[in-house]
Amino acid sequence: MTATDNFHRNFLAHRVLGAKPSATKEMTRLSAQLKREGHDVITLSQGEPDFPTPEHIREAAKAAIDRNESRYTDVAGTLALREAVVRKFQLDNGLTFSPQQIQVGCGAKQLLYNALQATVNPGDEVVIPTPAWVSYPEMVQLAGGQPVIVRCSAASGFKLTPDQLKEALSPRTKWLMLNSPSNPSGAVYSHSELAALAEVLLRHPHVWILADDIYELIRYDDTPFATPAAVTPELAARTLTINGVSKAYAMTGWRVGFGAGPLELIQAMNLVQSQSTSHTSSISQAASIAALDGPMDFLPGFVETFRQRRDSIVARLRSIDGITCDVPPGAFYAFPGCHDLLGRRDAANNLISSDSDLAMFILKTAGVAVVPGIAFGLPGHFRISYAASDSELEEAMNRIATACAQLRWEL
Ligand SMILES: Cc1ncc(COP(=O)(O)O)c(C=O)c1O
Incomplete structure (x- = not known):
């Protein structure tokens, strides 16, 4: 050997x-x-x-450095950023959260990782409609879970149908992972498509929904954006909605993502984060407030x-x-x-x-x-x-x- x-x-x-x-x-x-x-x-x-990252965001980071915002922040992220995230969800998505229901992490990726680490036990199943982002199944496996891959063909617009969802669910299903707009297909779920999936989910109260909305702002038609917790408010108590600044604000390297969901879930995710990265950079957090609250003319x-x-x-x-x-x-x-x-x-x-x-x-x-x-x-x-x-x-x-x-x- x-x-x-x-x-x-x-x-x-x-x-x-x-x-x-x-x-x-x-x-x-x-x-x-x-x-x-x-x-x-x-x-x-x-x-x-x-x-390039828009100038007002870069300036906000420089100002944070000059104010010497160089200390550890709250594990969940600074209160000021979490309040900006609360405003974002309210204004853009009609979702109401308290700052305690928000976690900020090192990119949307860490939010997904924290959620899976906080909830998945060996043998738990996570339904992943594919094509899906390469990291989903790997993260499920790293958490000890079993990815349940459901292939969604070009014929269905690369989207999960209610019948496929019904088939894929089992008593061991913990999460359904949904990503819209999707990496890699660019598919976007409409309000009615999400409502049809929700009808199935309402009959399976043990299944939680992980909505990865990281590409929300990069869409090419005027159809209003739909996210599961807003489409079906009855599902909000078991939905984690994830988003971040990486893609729409050209901030991939700044490493800021955020998630919002039931308080108990966010608290468990804070525990995972407190024992791993603690939080993302204080300077990146200050810049992200400028991103979320600032002009969107770019x-x-x-x-x-x-x-x-x-x-x-x-x-x-x-x-x-x-x-x-x-x-x-x-x-x-x-x-x-x-x-x-x-x-x-x-x-x-x-x-x-x-x-x-x-x-x-x-x-x-x-x-x-x-x-x-x-x-x-x-x-x-x-x-x-x-x-x-x-x-x-x-x-x-x-x-x-x-x-x-x-x-x-x-x-
Ligand atoms: C579907 C999806 N979710 C999450 C992420 C992670 O984004 P972040 O840079 O915020 O960690 C990506 C990045 O490629 C992605 O494609």
Whole structure:
């Protein structure tokens, strides 16, 4: 046995051995490595806006540094930020919370992690409609739970139907995780779709709802935003609504997310956070107050830029033989289908048998990093983040089209 084998077998925790690293981060790492080796790679695997954080938010952070706001804060986040979050939920979503019902953490990601760590026991089931963000099943497993994956096809707009939900629930179900707008599909649940899911959930009072609304503000039509606790107030007593500043305010690196829900749940999540990160940076918290309370005039410009990129890449993708692509109504990802490319061979006669093969082929041949659908629990697709410059996107689409054109059926 090598020293590495020994370390893995005898030292690492089973929960870590069973966990996978984030596939999106892995693809981004691989593309960075190729770049270091001198290859020309366009990275479309990362889920973050390419805009700078708006100036008034940056100024608020500088002012907080100058006021020497450099101490530990409350575990749940500063009262001032939690009050701003209360106002946000009230004004944007019609949801009423007290500051004690709010937790602020290191990104929406930590809120999800805290919630699962605080509630999931070994064997508990968590229903995850896929395609879903790569971290959901891994976080459930790290908490000792069992992800119950429900595949939602392009035919249903990549959305969970009430019948699928009924099928997936069991006496061991603890949570249903819903993400709208969705990473990776961009799908957005309407008020009536959430109401139909709620009808099922009302008949299963032991199931809690985790609503991940992190892409709330990045939507491309005028349909009002719907979130489960507002659509069906009877569900509010068992819903955790998660949001944050990362995506809409171009603040991914500042690490601020927040969640709101029943007091007892938030208290348990505070316990988890108090024994891990304590809280997120005091300076980032001060900046986030400026984000939530400040002007939103920058947002229409962000969203319009994303819309133009979305429209042009969807059109380009649709023109490629073997690729299908619906128009995503939210977030900044396209999730094209590639079933018709699978089974073909590249110029060196290598078989492209899966979406992972295709993503690797696109990386190596076209020099474009995309993420295979299998990472999101729905094979036969891949994800492109269009949070990249117009020129990069145009070049990437040209390269993908040229690379895919060389794929041939076996003679
Ligand atoms: C669906 C979803 N939820 C949560 C997050 C985490 O966001 P944050 O940067 O706030 O941790 C992401 C980030 O990619 C995401 O796509």
